[in-house]
Amino acid sequence: MSRVYRIGEFAERIGRSVSTVRRWEVEGRISPRRTPTGQRYFDDTDVRRVLQPGFDESARRTVVYCRVSSPGQKADLALQVAAMEQFCRARGLAVDEWVSEVGGGMDLRRKKFLAIMDGVDRGEVSTLVVAHEDRLVRFGYDYLEHVAARNGCEILVANQESLSPRQELVEDMLAIVHSFSGRLYGLRRYEKTLKDELRGGDQ
Structure with missing residues (x-):
């Protein structure tokens, strides 16, 4: 689904100013579509035409x-x-x-x-x-x-x-638990080392 951009959003998306986009339109480099009320709008096809010159939309x-x-x-x-x-x-x-x-x-x-x-x-x-x-x-x-x-x-x-096999979810959850368990163990070791060093500094 192609996203629709107003002129300011389009300018930000392609890294140009609104005045540059308006100038490109006058020069015929881009051709924005318009709503029934005449408001300009652009879509992802226009973005790719600017950022990826030569891109084949049909591909x-x-x-x-x-x-x-x-x-x-x-x-x-x-x-x-x-x-x-x-x-x-x-x-x-x-x-x-x-x-x-x-x-x-x-x-x-x-x-x-x-x-x-x-x-x-x-x-x-x-x-x-x-x-x-x-x-x-x-x-x-x-x-x-x-x-x-x-x-x-x-x-x-x-x-x-x-x-979506339930067993995969179980395995993924176990992997998360294992990862956090390892981090907690590492933090406990770090905490113990830090306390030992602080005690040594007090002596």
Whole structure:
């Protein structure tokens, strides 16, 4: 879904002044659309024309991303892909790229995930389809949605909770507990060391 910008918002988005945008319009370098009342407005296509000269708008892709946490979930991954194929057919959605990945939902360094988000950031992805929000990321989905919207990409969530294995959530929660336990242990050791040093200084 392409975002709509008023002239001031558009100028800020492309890093130029409002006067520069108005001058470009007079020179014919940009052609804003207008509301029935004559107010100018721009969208993400206009942003890309300025920031990415030569960008081919027709080359933007619809991508389906499927993910499971471990290699032992290959059957779950196949089920997820099949369900998403059915979902896209029912929506009449033409898919340009299917991406499947094995990796934890809390791991934001997944290679294929990063490649997709880089494409979103460059404006190359028009629609990103996932079975459930946590197939994309366990935490921080709202921020990714913001980044996508800022680049004219719609994240389409099928909301099929059955394709979000409960065991993965348990494993992710245990990983969080383990991480915080390690930090607390480290803080306790630091606190003890600090107290010992302070006592030594008092002697």
